[in-house]
Amino acid sequence: MFGLTALELARIQFGFTISFHIVFPAITIGLASYLAVLEGLWLWKKEAVYRDLYHFWSTIFAVNFAMGVVSGLVMAYQFGTNWSYFSSFAGSITGPLLAYEVLSAFFLEAGFLGVMLFGWNRVGPGLHFFATIMVALGTLISATWILASNSWMQTPQGHEIVNGVVVPVDWFKVIFNPSFPYRLAHMTVAAFLATALFVGASGAWHLLRGNASRHVRTMVSMAMWMLLVVAPIQVFIGDLHGLNTLKHQPAKIAAVEGHWQNTPGEGVPLILFGFPDMAAETTRYAVKIPNLGSVILTHEWNGQFPGLKEFAPEDRPNSLVVFWSFRIMVGLGMLMLALGVWSLWLRRGGRLFRSRPFLRFALWMGPSGLIAILAGWYTTEIGRQPWVVYGVMRTEDAVSNHSALVLSTTLIVFIVMYAIVFGTGIGYMLKLVAKGPQPGEDEAPPNDRGQSRRPARPMSAAPDIVEPAPR
Amino acid sequence: MGIDLPLLWAMIIGFGLMMYVIMDGFDLGIGILFPFVRDREDRDVMVNSVAPVWDGNETWLVLGGAALLAAFPLAYAVILSALYLPLMMMLAGLIWRGVAFEFRFKADEAHKPFWDKAFMWGSYIATFSQGLALGGFINGFEVRDGAYAGGFLDWLSPFSLFTGVALLIGYALLGATWLIMKTEGELQQRMRALGRPITLAVLAAVVVVSLWTPLAHADIAARWFSLPNLLFFAPVPVLVALATWALLKSLHGESHAAPFLLALFLLFLGYTGFGISLWPNIIPPAISIWDAAAPPQSMGFTLVGALVIIPFILAYTAWSYYVFRGKVKPGEGYH
Numbered sequence: 001m002f003g004l005t006a007l008e009l010a011r012i013q014f015g016f017t018i019s020f021h022i023v024f025p026a027i028t029i030g031l032a033s034y035l036a037v038l039e040g041l042w043l044w045k046k047e048a049v050y051r052d053l054y055h056f057w058s059t060i061f062a063v064n065f066a067m068g069v070v071s072g073l074v075m076a077y078q079f080g081t082n083w084s085y086f087s088s089f090a091g092s093i094t095g096p097l098l099a100y101e102v103l104s105a106f107f108l109e110a111g112f113l114g115v116m117l118f119g120w121n122r123v124g125p126g127l128h129f130f131a132t133i134m135v136a137l138g139t140l141i142s143a144t145w146i147l148a149s150n151s152w153m154q155t156p157q158g159h160e161i162v163n164g165v166v167v168p169v170d171w172f173k174v175i176f177n178p179s180f181p182y183r184l185a186h187m188t189v190a191a192f193l194a195t196a197l198f199v200g201a202s203g204a205w206h207l208l209r210g211n212a213s214r215h216v217r218t219m220v221s222m223a224m225w226m227l228l229v230v231a232p233i234q235v236f237i238g239d240l241h242g243l244n245t246l247k248h249q250p251a252k253i254a255a256v257e258g259h260w261q262n263t264p265g266e267g268v269p270l271i272l273f274g275f276p277d278m279a280a281e282t283t284r285y286a287v288k289i290p291n292l293g294s295v296i297l298t299h300e301w302n303g304q305f306p307g308l309k310e311f312a313p314e315d316r317p318n319s320l321v322v323f324w325s326f327r328i329m330v331g332l333g334m335l336m337l338a339l340g341v342w343s344l345w346l347r348r349g350g351r352l353f354r355s356r357p358f359l360r361f362a363l364w365m366g367p368s369g370l371i372a373i374l375a376g377w378y379t380t381e382i383g384r385q386p387w388v389v390y391g392v393m394r395t396e397d398a399v400s401n402h403s404a405l406v407l408s409t410t411l412i413v414f415i416v417m418y419a420i421v422f423g424t425g426i427g428y429m430l431k432l433v434a435k436g437p438q439p440g441e442d443e444a445p446p447n448d449r450g451q452s453r454r455p456a457r458p459m460s461a462a463p464d465i466v467e468p469a470p471r
Numbered sequence: 472m473g474i475d476l477p478l479l480w481a482m483i484i485g486f487g488l489m490m491y492v493i494m495d496g497f498d499l500g501i502g503i504l505f506p507f508v509r510d511r512e513d514r515d516v517m518v519n520s521v522a523p524v525w526d527g528n529e530t531w532l533v534l535g536g537a538a539l540l541a542a543f544p545l546a547y548a549v550i551l552s553a554l555y556l557p558l559m560m561m562l563a564g565l566i567w568r569g570v571a572f573e574f575r576f577k578a579d580e581a582h583k584p585f586w587d588k589a590f591m592w593g594s595y596i597a598t599f600s601q602g603l604a605l606g607g608f609i610n611g612f613e614v615r616d617g618a619y620a621g622g623f624l625d626w627l628s629p630f631s632l633f634t635g636v637a638l639l640i641g642y643a644l645l646g647a648t649w650l651i652m653k654t655e656g657e658l659q660q661r662m663r664a665l666g667r668p669i670t671l672a673v674l675a676a677v678v679v680v681s682l683w684t685p686l687a688h689a690d691i692a693a694r695w696f697s698l699p700n701l702l703f704f705a706p707v708p709v710l711v712a713l714a715t716w717a718l719l720k721s722l723h724g725e726s727h728a729a730p731f732l733l734a735l736f737l738l739f740l741g742y743t744g745f746g747i748s749l750w751p752n753i754i755p756p757a758i759s760i761w762d763a764a765a766p767p768q769s770m771g772f773t774l775v776g777a778l779v780i781i782p783f784i785l786a787y788t789a790w791s792y793y794v795f796r797g798k799v800k801p802g803e804g805y806h
Binding site: 066070071072073074076077079080081082084085087088089090091092093094095096098099100101102103104106107109162164165167168169171400401402403406410413414417421424425428462 | 529530532533534536537538539540541542544545547548549550551552554555556558559562563565566567569570573574577578617618619623765766768769772773776777780781783784
């Protein structure tokens, strides 16, 4: 298809299915913690608005969780179907980590999700709060295992190679590999940010349509405080993560910066925009700021870091892609900072809920957290190329022997199916958002009314029929 | 330590796969029976009878995949890449029916027939693909230098096409007998009537597979038909005959649960038969569970988590079946 090789198609297929998947867990992680905060506030302050917001977001959480489970099913098999050489070579490390992720996820689902979604009127408030906290904790534990596995592929250690396969020697070293703490912090905070932006945009949408209920205002206010505090933290973590990458994967940093070679005695400029050309070994149309690259990456005026030409051509990641995916991520991050600061400014004089330009900006920034997450993952994964396990196994040696024709066919099937399935799912989620939080007339949440026996299934927590929001 | 880790893991994965086949079997069977039930209300009852439990059933499929990678990475790599197409079709089918399950309730009237069809086709595709994969698995894989060396369509054979159809019939039996247990009145009568031809078809499929497999594979024939094995394994076919007879009788009997339990027993016997034929290979025809095992560090590390958490999953599963026991009535939906 389009003259792509089987290897490229296998990568695109994996990238497509995992990109669709990651969106749901990211929101799951963020919403679970948000729900824990809301329930904590309800128990503490006893203000109905927190309880009503809890019920509103828990139905959306349920649908989102179900989408994550369905899209995750494919991931458990793709390592074998598409990357069989990787699986037989490194499965002894990534397999146990993946198995622990699955076990943690199912433990959480088996133990606490049912109580959280369906138990509001059946268990005491303390126990229910405990279940919500455990669900939030469970999502973080799941993320920890998956990121340990991915980070090991980026910065492998704690293993040796015996008879051509990886053998774990020290599990502690495997899990706590050099890039793991940074990646875990960066991704978790990214999930929080993406959720805050999603919640904020939902509220902004209602405010723009004239629905300025207490619930909507509380939701927007909480999201903006979160953004204001967390966006700068993310910038700080991102900087540390970059330095860590420079130390362990210098070729990735060179590609991200479009940096080809050093001039003796001179600092490295920061290239704001440009088009890295892999064949010509240069970055075209570069707009540079002198010495800023040195300052950011070495924290010295004239510091130097390796350029792409210091790596053999077959060891270079594609600079054009990661240069731009990185800039999309950072650019969106700057906009998030701006949104947070603007919200603080508007709070003086109580214009936060009235300024239409601000609300429109918040609305448009709704998906930005998720886009930034995808851009960040493209940067780190494509930047790891040509390696699947950095410095240990090349991606071209990892891929199963399927023809380009086969891979194109299944890829098209996946694209069509995902568009219908997740299009419908996301559409349904947005319909729930559009209904808006309802002041509770009675104590029972919508999913608890009138039915004695309920399935403990996430999607059932959402109502079957969603009435459009009153104008 | 005297623990045989590969054996223990083979048992865990074998158990997980059986749980999957038994539990997702009857809810896939509901979709397979859709063409025989046209009435909207009856279809709602059918779907509602499995609604509380179906996604827990698929838990075992995800767990099985991850456990296979952790404990037998070579088997995971060879089997999954060799069975690429049937597995991709299976996943597509499962996703399709999984969301159709929910959307057929949540969609507006105009779109409901679409999701009904999606549910039915998803069930058929997922089951048939599993049967194809099973047939391909029994036929074995060509392995060279620790990797799958066969072609893209090696799994496709008259035998695997037959096992594909056989599994459709087998799951239909589980679905029909499940409905006899969970429903009443006219729908239950229809299922009792359908049960008889389906049971006979299952019997025929079992006989054909039992003859075809040893005829095609000399080593499997030797496993079954040499002495003293013949005496040890003789109870399997005898029990199959008895269970089928009892099942046919129970379809017209008083008991609502007996047909389902007997159908489960029948399926369990078939599963045992495959186990006997293939043991101790995890990549037929020649790679054993010990040859394909991950290093002990990997198996031991994962075992701790599996032994702690699987009992929780089992307890939760048992509890959710207990909570939703009894008959499903029209209109008293879970939705």
